[in-house]
Amino acid sequence: MMIKQLSVFLENKTGRLTDITGILAEHNINISAFSIADSADFGILRMITSDNHTAKRILREQGIAVQTTDVVCLIVPHVPGGLHKPLQLLSDHDIQIDYMYAYATGPDAIVAIRTPTPQKTLTLLQEHNYKFLEE
Numbered sequence: 001m002m003i004k005q006l007s008v009f010l011e012n013k014t015g016r017l018t019d020i021t022g023i024l025a026e027h028n029i030n031i032s033a034f035s036i037a038d039s040a041d042f043g044i045l046r047m048i049t050s051d052n053h054t055a056k057r058i059l060r061e062q063g064i065a066v067q068t069t070d071v072v073c074l075i076v077p078h079v080p081g082g083l084h085k086p087l088q089l090l091s092d093h094d095i096q097i098d099y100m101y102a103y104a105t106g107p108d109a110i111v112a113i114r115t116p117t118p119q120k121t122l123t124l125l126q127e128h129n130y131k132f133l134e135e
Contacts, residue, residue, distance in 0.1 A: 001132045002070045002122060004052045005112060008045040009065040012038060020045060023062055029055050033112060035101035046101070048073070048112060071112045072122050073133035078109040086111075086130060095121055 010016045017036075024031060034047035049055045052068065059066045076082040083102070090097065095115050102111040110133050115121045125132075 001073070001134045002118060003048060003073045003112070003133060004068045005071045005114070006045075006047050006049065006052055006056055006059075007067050007069055008047070008059060010036075010043040010045055012040070012042055016043075017045065020059070020064070023058060023064075024049065024055055027054065027058055029058075033101060033103045033110065035099070035112075037099075046099075046112075069114065070118045071114045072118055072125065074111045074113060074125060075108050075131040075133060076111055078104045078107055082109065083111065086125060086128075089124065089128060090115070090121065093124055095124065 008020060010020070021031070030050040032048045032050060034045060037044045037046070046069075048071075056066050056068060074086055076086060087097075090113075095117060098114045098116060100111055100113045102109050104110075113121065122132075
């Protein structure tokens with residue numbers, strides 16, 4: 001299924017990331033998965049939390065720029081080649097991957113995938129009986 005991911009824009013400044021994690025911790029919101037991309041002037045913290053709706057609201061109340069994006073959260077076996085098969089399927093159907101990040105939980109790994117065509121991506125993977133993380 002599709003999951004909402006939060007994208008938080010961060011100044012490249014010491015302590016900015018801990019500001020975000022502190023705000024979320026104070027509100028008992030867990031970060032399930034995250035990725036950070038940076039440039040010289042700013043970074044983008046992409047994350048999936050235990051309560052994206054509340055996280056977005058409280059971060060905005062603190063004046064922090066945050067937006068939501070749909071990502072496909074695919075469950076793949078946590079074994080060699082487990083990720084290759086669905087990625088090959090997407091490639092065979094000319095689906096470009098904008099970015100992705102993953103985390104492993106025991107025998108499975110969860111892969112958050114952002115593509116320019118998230119619904120097409122989801123439908124294709126569903127047609128091939130892949131499993132998904134749900135919100």
